[in-house]
Amino acid sequence: xxxxxxxxxxxxxxxGLSAESGVPTFRGTYGLWExxxxxxxxxxxxxxxxPEMVHRFYNxxxxxxxxxxxxxxxxxxxxxxxxxxxxFLHVTQNVDDLNERAGAEKLLHMHGQLKxxxxxxxxxxxxxEEDLDISTVCPExxxxxxxxxxxxxxxxxxxxxxxxxxxxxxxxxxxxxxxxGVVYPAAGFARQAASKGAKRLIEINLEATEIxxxxxxxxxxxxxxxxxRLVEELLKEVL
Ligand code: OAD
Numbered sequence: 001x002x003x004x005x006x007x008x009x010x011x012x013x014x015x016g017l018s019a020e021s022g023v024p025t026f027r028g029t030y031g032l033w034e035x036x037x038x039x040x041x042x043x044x045x046x047x048x049x050x051p052e053m054v055h056r057f058y059n060x061x062x063x064x065x066x067x068x069x070x071x072x073x074x075x076x077x078x079x080x081x082x083x084x085x086x087x088f089l090h091v092t093q094n095v096d097d098l099n100e101r102a103g104a105e106k107l108l109h110m111h112g113q114l115k116x117x118x119x120x121x122x123x124x125x126x127x128x129e130e131d132l133d134i135s136t137v138c139p140e141x142x143x144x145x146x147x148x149x150x151x152x153x154x155x156x157x158x159x160x161x162x163x164x165x166x167x168x169x170x171x172x173x174x175x176x177x178x179x180x181g182v183v184y185p186a187a188g189f190a191r192q193a194a195s196k197g198a199k200r201l202i203e204i205n206l207e208a209t210e211i212x213x214x215x216x217x218x219x220x221x222x223x224x225x226x227x228x229r230l231v232e233e234l235l236k237e238v239l
Contacts, residue, residue, distance in 0.1 A: 006086030006238060007172035010164075011077060012189055013092045013099075016178020016205060020224045021068045023096050027180050043154045051134050058149040059131040061095070062114045070102035073177065073227035078103040080231045085238055089167045091160070093179060093186050095151055108160040110186065116150035119143065125150050158185060168192050173200045175230070178223050181211030190214040202230065 015025035026038045036053075040046060047054045081088050081104060090107045092099060095114045099107050117128040122141035137144045152158050168174075174193035181187045190201055191214050203215040204226045212218055219226050 008087040008170050009084055009173045009175065010167050010171045010193065011090045011175045011177065012179065012186060013090065013094060013177045014179025015094060017073055017223050018094055018096050018098050019178065020071045020073070020222060021098055023068055039154055042151065044156065047148060055132050055134065058114065058151065062129070063131070065096055065114060068098065070098040071224050073223035074098050074102035076228040076231040080234065081106050083235055083239065091164050093183070108163060110152070110158040110160055110164065112149070112151040112159065114149065117147050118150040119146050120148060121146040161185065169196050171196065171198045174198045175202045176215070177204045177227060181209040187211055204230065
């Protein structure tokens with residue numbers, strides 16, 4: 001391949017990537033939590049009205065990270081990241097830390113992270129592994145009751161949008177794994193990639209999604225089986 005430009009790759013992942021690790025998806029069987037849809041819990045309005053409930057939801061999800069491990073799909077994506085000769089970017093909507101634990105480095109968390117918190121008083125963002133409640137004191141400014149999960153809630157602007165848009169400008173291959181395609185702006189990335197000239201758009205999901213029609217290649221199956229297979233195929237083509 002000497003002298004040739006290598007294709008640029010953008011991978012977008014959603015909850016389906018971590019499902020086989022035991023992290024519940026948002027809209028699947030476990031889509032309800034204490035009788036609420038996730039949209040009712042993951043919002044600034046809910047945090048204002050019932051902060052104890054919102055903290056309970058994220059405390060549970062943060063604590064459950066201690067019981068899960070990266071699966072074959074996370075590991076395969078890291079193999080792709082390390083071996084890919086063109087530019088590579090993994091954009092995840094997931095707030096778990098399974099990609100990092102598998103070794104991912106070229107990774108952007110567009111919806112925030114469970115293991116980060118933010119102080120509404122001093123604005124600092126901090127690493128956090130324990131439970132939070134409405135009286136937890138900020139380690140930076142010592143104010144009580146102003147800490148929130150560093151998660152992008154409904155109605156808030158996702159992180160890293162500029163960097164993601166830049167990557168989509170020059171993407172050749174766009175891969176989308178385990179997302180239902182109902183939450184924007186991520187749900188619009190496949191269309192954006194196609195409009196910027198991406199020739200290959202590959203979707204891996206258990207089923208057809210709201211955005212399947214934008215893909216040139218749809219693979220139905222589990223991420224744990226389909227992602228390692230796709231990674232080997234892509235690497236065989238370019239190496
Ligand atoms: P969803 O729960 O909406 O969708 C998960 C998708 O993964 C579905 O399309 C499933 O069919 C698919 N899936 C499940 N198990 C799978 C497996 N083993 N292999 C492959 N695919 C599988 O999750 P997201 O699309 O990630 O936002 O949700 C997007 C955003 O909505 C989340 O980031 C979250 C939520 O509200 C925030 O918290 C801000």
